[in-house]
Amino acid sequence: MADVLAPRPSTPWVLSSPALLLFIGILLVPLGLTALLSFNVFDGMRGIQPSYTLHNYVEILTDSYYHQIFIRTGLMALGVTALCVILGVPETLILARMQAPWRGLFLVVILGPLLISVVVRTLGWSILLGSQGMVNTALQRLGVVDEPVRFLFSMLGVVIALTHVFVPFMVIAVWSALQKLDPQVEHAGRSLGATASTSFRRVVFPQLLPGVLSGSIIVFALAASAFATPSIIGGRRVKVVATATYDEFLNSMNWPLGAAIAVLLLIANVVIIVGCNRMLERRFKQVFAS
Template sequence: MPDAAVLNTPVARTSKRSLAPWYLSGPALVVYVSLLLVPLALTAMLSFNAFDGTKGILPTHTLHNYIEIFSDGYYHEIFLRTGGLALAVTVLCVVFGVPETIILARMKSPWRGLFLVVILGPLLISVVVRTLGWSILLGNKGLINEMLLAIGAIDSPIRMVFTMTGVVIALTHVLIPFMVIAVWATLQKLDPQVENAGLSLGASPATVFRRVILPQILPGVLSGSIIVFALAASAFATPALLGGRRLKVVATAAYDEFLSTLNWPLGAAIAVILLIANVVIIIGCNRLVERRFKQVFDSGAQDA
């Protein structure tokens, strides 16, 4: 057995301290690898399998699934629709979520806590339930159309169910709490004295917001945008219930391949491409925005 004095040497103690983070993060790392990385790796491997309508999944490997997706205009339309949907939802969440969070942060107790619960309360309700509620509100005989007809704003009901407009509205409602949470966390670090100093030096409220507040909450806005974009691009329940069978997105297309046609390799290829596209777009936008704002801030600092 090793001597106790050897185990208590500075080198041994340093070695133990260097391994301590690995010991502490080990269980979480095991869960992450087993529940996320391994299924993703198996899905990627499945996407290269061949498929036959009568024999099912074949043991041979091919690039046919990816070639079919990249060469078929049907899938091009689905991916473009999904990207447009995710972008529209992200923009709306930024437009409504950022001012909403700023107003919320400036409220006094107990109103701030009350409205924070109202905004984040929908997260406690299933996405399916919220989507069904929106289908009732947006229907031809729903509350929104009935109100517009009652005040004479429209002559006939507006079709919003099974349209992109309805899906965007419902997804914005579903995902805007994530934007609020991200911006709220950043606003808690904002020193109000800095804003007051800008106002006392003669800057207008718009200038203070653009030069003082926005740069400080930008990381939260960017984090919230990334979360919202990724969740909107991979959303399934809301597009399936409000979009119907015709308005397909990538998630519903993969679902149909897995459970309707039973072409698991093609469905896996669709899922892999969606994952890669999400990662590439998010990283690219992150780098572009960071570089752009760094140039703006550097030029502003030089002018000052």
């Protein structure tokens, strides 16, 4: 009877096959076709040719124009990630110390941007950051600036809008790590004579670090590949990898070059994510070893 009820070795594969086929169909196949397209030859008069070449990758890797675009995208993603850490970690700590019903109310407020379309959010920020928008009006009335600050069509405006979009992801990641933290650990540090800042820096924050790193991975990957916000807020002045890919596909009609840019962005994201995962693994090993 036990042999009849015992699962067969193929049972896990059979049960997971629908999700696996869906994953292959909507992710791996398009990625594979995009990678294959990136090697096609493109002719301005005849379009995409059936022959293959490395010219698209050589052009991207040797042209300073694309170097600037990738560097700008990386710096933008790093800036957004840093701001999300600076804003998201304190928000999560304050949220964890709130009592019901305020905790639930403020959690909805923090996660609210995820409930609205990214295009709607970005259009809202374009109104707020305009030369006659609420932000510039407030700065001028407070005497901070004499003239309107150019937020639109600038990297500053793009970083501000992307930070608003991605802070909830940081809060969620840190919140999950905070739920595993024993509050008595912080009280123990305080009882042994540590100040509040020392207790947070040496006791609380190291245990939140895996959540911070996980949130940073998510935010960096999403910010580096963001399209709608840089396109609307940055316009033609702020060219990033996603908008450059869009231009090659729909403006220049050079699909192989656009596919090569997308593949290189994917490779860069994977390298960064794998590197951060290694950091997480080392951190977990240190925690478990201690």
